[in-house]
Amino acid sequence: xTPSTPLLDGQVALVTGAGGxxxxxxxxxxxxxxxxxxxxxxxxxxxxxxxxxxxxEHGGRAxxxxxxxxxxxxxxxxxxxxxxxxxxxxxxxxxxxxQPLRExxxxxAAEWRxxxxxxxxxxxxxxxxxxxxxxxxxxxxxxTHIASIEAGAPAPSHAHYCASKAAVVMHxxxxxxxxxxxxxxVNSVSPGLVDRDGLAESWPEGVRRWRRAAPTGRLGRPEDxxxxxxxxxxxxxxxxxxxxxxxxxxxxxRPSW
Numbered sequence: 423x424t425p426s427t428p429l430l431d432g433q434v435a436l437v438t439g440a441g442g443x444x445x446x447x448x449x450x451x452x453x454x455x456x457x458x459x460x461x462x463x464x465x466x467x468x469x470x471x472x473x474x475x476x477x478x479e480h481g482g483r484a485x486x487x488x489x490x491x492x493x494x495x496x497x498x499x500x501x502x503x504x505x506x507x508x509x510x511x512x513x514x515x516x517x518x519x520x521q522p523l524r525e526x527x528x529x530x531a532a533e534w535r536x537x538x539x540x541x542x543x544x545x546x547x548x549x550x551x552x553x554x555x556x557x558x559x560x561x562x563x564x565x566t567h568i569a570s571i572e573a574g575a576p577a578p579s580h581a582h583y584c585a586s587k588a589a590v591v592m593h594x595x596x597x598x599x600x601x602x603x604x605x606x607x608v609n610s611v612s613p614g615l616v617d618r619d620g621l622a623e624s625w626p627e628g629v630r631r632w633r634r635a636a637p638t639g640r641l642g643r644p645e646d647x648x649x650x651x652x653x654x655x656x657x658x659x660x661x662x663x664x665x666x667x668x669x670x671x672x673x674x675x676r677p678s679w
Contacts, residue, residue, distance in 0.1 A: 427456075428454075428455045428456030429455040429456065429652055429653075429655075429656040429657070429658065430452055430455040430456045430457040430514070430652060430655060430656060431455075431456035432456065432513075433452075433456065433457040433458070433513040433514055433655065434457065434458045434460075434504070434505070434507075434508030434509070434511050434512050434513050434514070435449075435452045435457040435458070435459050435460065435512075435513065435514035435515070435516065435655065436459075436460040436462060436487075436500070436501065436504040436512060436514070436515050436516070436548075436552070437449040437452065437459060437460070437461060437462060437516045437518065438462040438491060438500075438515075438516065438517050438518050438519075438544070438548060439462065439463070439464075439491075439517075439518030439519060439520070439568075440459075440461040440462055440463065440470060440473055440518065441461070441462075441463035441464075441465075441466030441467070441469040441470040441473065442466055442469045443616070443618055443644060444518060444568060444613065444616055444644050444647050445462075445516075445518040445568075446469070446473050446644060447643065447644020447645045447646075447647055447648040448516055448518065448568075448644070448647060448648040448651045449461050449473050449477070449484075449648075450473065450476060450477065450644075450645070450648065451645055451648025451649060451651065451652050452514070452516070452648065452651065452652060452655070453477040453480070453482040453483075453484060454480070454482075455652050455656070456482075457482075457513075457514065457655070458482065458483035458484070458508060459474075459477060459482070459483070459484045459485075460484070460485050460487050460503075460504035460507060460508070461473050461474050461477075461484055461485065461486050461487070462486075462487050462488070462489060462500060462504075463486065463487075463488055464488065464489065464490055464491065467486065467488065470486045470488075471486055473486075474486050485504075485507050487500055487503050487504060487507075491539075491540045491544030491547075491548070492535075492536065492539035492540050492543070492544060494543070494547045497544055497547035497548045497551060498547060498550075498551040500548065500551075501515070501548055501551035501552050501555065502551065502555075505555050511555075511559060512552055512555045512556060512559075512563065513556070513559065513561070513563045513564070513655075514563060514564050514565075514566070514655040515548060515549065515552040515563070515564075515565045515566070516565075516566045516568065516651050516655075517544070517545045517548055517549065517565070517566070517567045517568060517590075518568045519537075519540055519541035519544075519545075519568060519586070519587075519590075520536075520537060520540050520541060520583075521580070521583050522536075522537060522582075522583070523579040523580070524579055524581075524582065525578070525579050526579075526581040529581065529582065533582065534582045537582040537583055537586055538582060538585070538586050538589075540586075541583070541586035541587065541590060542586045542589050542590060542593070545567055545590055545593060546593060549565050549567075549593075549597055549608070552565060553565070553597075553601050553604060553606050556604070556605070556606050557604040557605070557606065559605075561605065562604060562605025562606045562607070563605070563606050563607075564606070564607045564608070564609070564654060564655045564659070565594075565597065565601075565606065565607070565608045565609075566608075566609050566610065566611055566651050566654045566655065567590045567591070567593065567594045567608070567609070567610040567611070568590075568610070568611055568613070568647070568651075569587045569588075569590045569591045569594075569610040569611065569612045569666060570583070570584070570587040570612050570613060571612050571613070571614050571668060571670050571673065571674055572584045572587055573587040573588040573590070573591050573612060573666075574588065574674075575674070575678075587612075590610060591610050591612070591666050594608045594609055594610040594664065594666070595608075595664045595666075598663040598664030598665075599664065602663055602664075607654075607659070607660075607662065607663035608663055608664065609654045609659075609662060609663060609664065609665045609666070609667060610665075610666045610667070611647060611650045611651060611654070611666075611667045611669055612666055612667070612668045612669065612670070613642055613646070613647045613669045613670060614632075614636070614642055614668075614669065614670025614671055614673050614674070615628075615629075615632045615641050615642060615670075615673075616641065616642040616643065616644060616646070616647060617641040617642065617643060617644075621641075629641065632673070635673050635676055636670070636671040636672055636673050637671065637672035637673075637675065637676070638671035638672055639671075640671060641671075642669065642670070642671060646669055647669055650667050650669045653667075654667065
């Protein structure tokens, strides 16, 4: 048997928030499947450079781009820079986000706006800019928003995050409706609890509860979310748009009563 062609061979992808955590896992998986990846960060430059270096070490192409996703003009410049680096092409956009903790009674409007502007308004601006580029390409393109199971199941201290992610799911559906005639597919991925360094030590009780609740018995890994993004950007998902793909080890399948 001859080796199969990577699923994303020839694609140019931009991953926002790719300096660490889930974004890092997504960027690395896209690169492993053959995509040239623009690695976005806001402040975590060293971490983003590490991601890009790992891609290059394995024979891939990567570039680090900085931008403040709360700034609409910066979002548009980011997308344009990624497309310019890709030779005038951008075939995939993955919109990640932030997840700070803050109890709702003490939350300030500035703290609310920081999360909503990054996770929702930044998604709107990046998607709009990317769609303008993808529209003129053969094959169009794909956009994937990273949402969360908390879009429908809120958690304490996450009110701003949950609200932004619920809106992101609906934005993906709305964008799928309006950008579909342009040859652009838009979907969302809703992860459950994804492991990260120090999580078991900082939140042992929560990790234990999750493992008991998940039919698969484990936390997610960044590459689990990356696999979903690879699928949605690939030819295997050519007739899938406006869909929210839940990646949670089965937690939301468990009855809550």
